[in-house]
Amino acid sequence: MTRMNLVQAINLALKQEMERDSTVVLMGEDVGKDGGVFRVTEGLWQQFGDSRVIDTPLAEVGIISVAIGMAIAGMKPVTEVQFDGFSLPMLDQLYNHAGRMRKRSQGKYHVPLVLRIPHGGGIRALEHHSESLETFFTHIPGIKVVAPSGPYNAKGLLVSSIRDPDPVVFLEPKRVYRAIKEEVPEEEYEIPLNKAEVVQEGSDITVIAWGAMQKIVREAIEQLNGKYSIEIIDLLTLYPLDRNTVIDSVKKTGRCVVVQEAPRTCGYGAELIATINEKALLSLEAPVQRVTGYDVPMPLPKLENYYIPDATRINKAIETVMSF
Amino acid sequence: MTRMNLVQAINLALKQEMERDSTVVLMGEDVGKDGGVFRVTEGLWQQFGDSRVIDTPLAEVGIISVAIGMAIAGMKPVTEVQFDGFSLPMLDQLYNHAGRMRKRSQGKYHVPLVLRIPHGGGIRALEHHSESLETFFTHIPGIKVVAPSGPYNAKGLLVSSIRDPDPVVFLEPKRVYRAIKEEVPEEEYEIPLNKAEVVQEGSDITVIAWGAMQKIVREAIEQLNGKYSIEIIDLLTLYPLDRNTVIDSVKKTGRCVVVQEAPRTCGYGAELIATINEKALLSLEAPVQRVTGYDVPMPLPKLENYYIPDATRINKAIETVMSF
Amino acid sequence: MPKNDIRINFELFQILNEDGRIVNTRDMPQLKNDDIKRMYELMVLARVFDDTALKLQREGRLLTYASLQGQEASQIGSAIALQKEDWFVPSYRENGVFIARGHPMDMLYQYWAGDERGMDKLDSINGLPVAIPVGSQIPHAVGIAWANKLLGKRSVAAVYFGDGATSKGDFHEGVNFAGVFQVPCVFICQNNQWAISVSRKKQTASETIVQKAIAYGIEGVLVDGNDVFAVFKVVRDAVERARSGKGPTLIECYTYRMQNHTTADDWKKYRSEEEVERWKQKDPIERLKKYMESEGIWDENYEKMVWDDARTQVSEATRKFESVEPPSPLDMFKDVYGKLPPEIEEQRKDFE
C-alpha cells in the first residue's frame, strides 16, 4: 500500500499492464516524452520506448480509428484524448465501428481498446476543456463506460478496462487528479465493470453520483452533520449499470437525488430516473431530484463554479426530497 | 390545399423559402442535379442553379463546418446528410461551434443553419442508414431539434426551422417519406418550434411519440378499437420540449407510455420520464413504460422489424400500464 | 514572388493498352498462362456475379447492390497481388475482391439481401466486413498494418476506397498516420470518376487523386485501372515495398463505374450516354480477352467454358443463398459485447 493520487494510480496501472502484456500500447498526443498534458503517462516512454508509448499526430479521429484497426489485429491500444471537447470527433468511429465491429464481423473480430478521457470541469481550464460527455458514450451500443472517482477504484477499474474484450471509454475525473490521495495497493487488482459501490449506507435517502461529483457529494453530505441517514452510491461504471444496487437502495430509502455535472437535458441522470421509475416507482416517496449542469455551454473558468453542482445545490435537493 | 407526401411537402417548403429569401442555400451530397438520394431536393437545382443548390464533396464535417461559417457571414444554409450514421462526424462541430458560436461571440454572431437528416429505420436500407440519433442532438446546448411526423407538420416546421436564428437539426422520418399523404396548404405557414400536438384526446393514458413512431403508435392504438381512452401526443419539437403539454396530459391521465426507436439507454424517452417524475410524479398511477429499440446496433434489414417498436409491443406496454 | 519549381506528372502506368496489346514489355509481370487465365476467369466470374446481383435486386431478392462493372481489373488485379497472410479492408463495392479472396458468393448475396451473416468468417481470409460509411475503413487498415508491424508479422494491409472517399477527414488522418509511422499499408483508390452524381472534378480541385500522396510524403502511383496487368504489377510492387519496410503507397486506379452507383440510382440524371459508351470501349474484360486471343490462350471454346463455369458457380451460389434460413430475431442480441450486459439480457427476455 502506498498513498497515491489519481494520476499516480493510473500511471501505475498502465505501467503494470504494459509489463504484463506486451500488446498493450499507449497512443495519444504528447503521451511520450512529455508524459501527457496531465503527466499521467510520465516515465512510461522512458521505460517502454517509442513503439509502446506513441506520440501521434494531432488527429483524434486518426487516434481512435487507427486504434480500432490495431485492436482488431491483436493489440490492446490504450488511447488518450487530451480534453473532453476533443473527443467529440471520435463519436463517429466509436458508434459506427468500435461498438459495432463485433457485430459486423459476426463475432470474429472484437475491439479491445480503451479511450481515456480526462473528464469534466473544475480545473479552471480553457473552453472545450471541461465538458461532461458521458451521455454520448453511454448511448452507443457496444461500448462500456467507466467513471472512477478516486485513486483506488481508478487503478482497479483501469486494469479491468484494459483486460476487457470490448471498447471501454474511461472517464478520469480531472479535478480529482491531484486533489486526493488514497491507500492504493502496489500489486495489481481488478474492479469489475458492472458493480456500483455503496460508499455509505443510509436509510433516509439515496444520493447517486459518479466521477468527480462523488467528492462534491461527500463534502456536501458532511456539511449536513448527520442530519439524515444518507446512502451514497458511487456508480463506477455507467454502462453496464449496476441497476440492482441502485434499485435496492431506492427501494430501501424511498428517496433519491442524482447528481450530474453534464447539461440537464438527456443527461445520464435521466436514465437513472427512468430506471428508478420502472423498477422502484412504488417505493418513491418523493420525485427524484436531479442536480445537474445547465442546458448551456460549459462556462469559461470565471463562471464554471456556478455551473458545476456544488454542496449548496446538492443539499438543497436533499432537503427538497426529504421535506416533500 | 393539395394532397402531398412528406417528400413533396419538404420540397415545397424549401422551394418557397428559397424564393422568399435569397440567402437560403441548400448544401449536401447529390442534392443538385440528382435531387438528393431521397429526391427531396428534386427540381430545385434546375430552378435555383449551382450557387443556391450546392453539390458538395463527400465530407460531412466539411458540410456542417463550412455551413457554420456561411451562416455567420449572413447566409442561411440548409444542409443535408444522406443517412443517420453519416451525421455522427458532425457532432463535434455542432457541439463545439454551431451550438456555441452565439455564446463564444457574446451574441455578436449566430448560426442560422438547418441540418436535415432522414431519420430512423424501416426502409430496408444498408448498415448505418437507419439509426435514431436524437439523443445526441438534444443533449447539445444551443441546438434545437425538430422531429416532424407527417407532411403537414413537416412543411410548417421546416419553414420555422429555416427562419429560426439558431441551428436546427431537422429529423425527417424516412419511412414516412412516401408512406402517407395529407392535405398540405400551398401557401406558406409556420409551426412554432416549441409546441407539441395533442393528436387525440383521451383520459385513461397518455402515449408520447415523435417522428416515424407517431404513425406506428396511431396504428397500434387503432387496433385497440377504443378499448381505452388514449391521449396521443406528437412532440414535433424535442428541444425545446413542450413540457406543459406533456405534463398536463400525464396529470390528467395518470398513466403514460413513451415510444422511442433509438436504443433504450439514455434515449430521449429517459428525459421524458425524468421530466414526468419531476413534475407529475404524484399523478402517476403506474410506472411510465418505455417502448424502445434495444441497446444493440440497429440490425440490418432482415431483422430491423424486430428491433423497431411495433404495434404489439406498444399495446403490450399500454396493457401493462393500464393493468398496473 | 517565390520561384517554386513544381512539376507533378504522374504517368498513367499501362501495360496492356485498349487494343489488348502490350505496350510496356519491360514491366510486364512474368505470368504463366494459367495465371493469366485465372485473372480472366475471376474477372468473368465477378461480372457474372454482378449481373446476377443486379437481376436479383430487380426481382426484389436483394435490397440494393453496388455494382463493380468496369472495375474488374482494379479489383481482381489488386486482390491477387496480395498474399494469403495479407489483410484486405474493403468499402462496399469490392465484391470482386471478396470473390478473389475466396469469400463465398452466396454469402455476398446474403449480405446484400440485408442479412448480416453474409459477413461471417472473414477472419479466415483476413478481411474486414463491408464498410458503408465512406472512408471510415481507411484508418482501420492503417491500424491493422501497424499492429502487424509491431507484432513482427510479415503481413501487409490493403485498403479499398473510391475517389469520393478522399474528401473525408478519415482518409486524411489515416494516410497521414501511415506516412508518419511508415506502416505496411497499401491504399487502393478506385477512381471510378463518380461519387454517386458528383464527378471527380467536383470532388476535389486537384488534378489527380494520386498527387494527394504528396501531402503525406508517401509514394504515389497512377495506374490504368482497366488494365489488369498494370494493376497487378503496381499493387504487387507496392505490397512488397510495404512488406520490406519501405512504407505505404497510394495507388490511384483510374477506372470507371459502368453501372448505376447502386440499384437505387439512375445515372442518366447526371452523366451522358457518350461518356458511358466511351468507357465501355475500355472494358477491362474485353481488353484482356483480346490479349489472350493474340497470345493463343483464348478461343471460343475456352470462352464458353469460362462463362458457363462462372454461370454454374453463380447459380449454385444463388441457389444456396436462396435456401438459407432466415436469421433468428435473437441474433440481434448476439455479438454486441463479449458478455451480454444485464440491460440487454433483460431486453432480450422482454423480446422473447
Added chain:
Amino acid sequence: MPKNDIRINFELFQILNEDGRIVNTRDMPQLKNDDIKRMYELMVLARVFDDTALKLQREGRLLTYASLQGQEASQIGSAIALQKEDWFVPSYRENGVFIARGHPMDMLYQYWAGDERGMDKLDSINGLPVAIPVGSQIPHAVGIAWANKLLGKRSVAAVYFGDGATSKGDFHEGVNFAGVFQVPCVFICQNNQWAISVSRKKQTASETIVQKAIAYGIEGVLVDGNDVFAVFKVVRDAVERARSGKGPTLIECYTYRMQNHTTADDWKKYRSEEEVERWKQKDPIERLKKYMESEGIWDENYEKMVWDDARTQVSEATRKFESVEPPSPLDMFKDVYGKLPPEIEEQRKDFE
C-alpha cells in the same frame, strides 16, 4: 514502373535575411517609412503584451496563456496585409493578430483570465473568437469566404492555424471545399515546428507543410515566417489574388515558437536548448530593427520611445483588465439561443 516526373521545390521566400539585409529587392513591397515603423511598433507591442501576459500568468492573474513570441512577423505581417473589410479567423495563438486588428488588449487579458467577455465586439473588426479545438476554425473561414463571394462582397477571409492543425480532418475537408468552390480564403499556417511536444517531423511525413496545397489543387507559398516583409508581401498577394476571384492559397510561414506551448508546458522536456538558441538568432523583431537601423529609421531614441509606448499601452490595458468587474453568474444563461427556451428559463430561475 511508372516514370513519374515529380519535382516539388517550394522556395523559402525571403526578402529580409537574418542579418537584416534585403536579399530580394525586386519583391520588396513599396512601404513608406511610417508603414515599416508601424510594423515594428506592432511587433514590439505584441512582444510586450506577450511578456506581460506570461508575467500575469505566473502571478495567477491569467489562467493560462499561449505565447506568440517568435511569431510576431508572421502575425503582424499577415494581419496588416488584410483590409478592414476582410475577415480573420484565429486559433488561440493569434494575440498579435488581434492586436493588429484593433481588439483591445485588456479584453485579450480578460479572455485569458477565463472571462468570455474578452471575446466581445469582434463583429466590429470581422473576427471570429479564439478557437481552441485545433483546426476546427479552418472550415469556418471557408464558409465565411464563400458567403462573401455568394453575397457579392469583396471581402476575403484569412484563417490562422499551426503545423499540428494540418493533421486534422477539419483542415482537409475545409481546404478541399475551398479548392472546389474557389472561395476567397487565405490559409495561413504558422509552422512553428512544434505541436506542444510533437515536432514537425513527427506530425507528418511530408517534407513541407506547403506541399499539402497540391492535394487540393490550390496555390501554395512557403515563406520565412520571421521576415515581416516577406510575410506581408506573400499574404497581401494571396489576399488580392483571392479578392480578384483567382482562388485560395495555402501559406506556410516557417517560424518558431520561442516559448513554452502554453504556460502549462515545459519545453525543456522535449527540445534542446541549442535549438531554441538557434532560433533566437532569427528573432523577427531584431531582424527588422537591424534593417531599420541600416535605413536610418531606427535609433536608440526611437527604440526607447517604441518600447516605452508599448509598455504604457500594455500597463494601461493591464490596469483596465484588472479593474473589470467579475461577470455576473447569470451571464451563463445569456447568448445560448436567440430566445431562452423554457428549460433554461426554469434552470435560470432555479439558479437565482
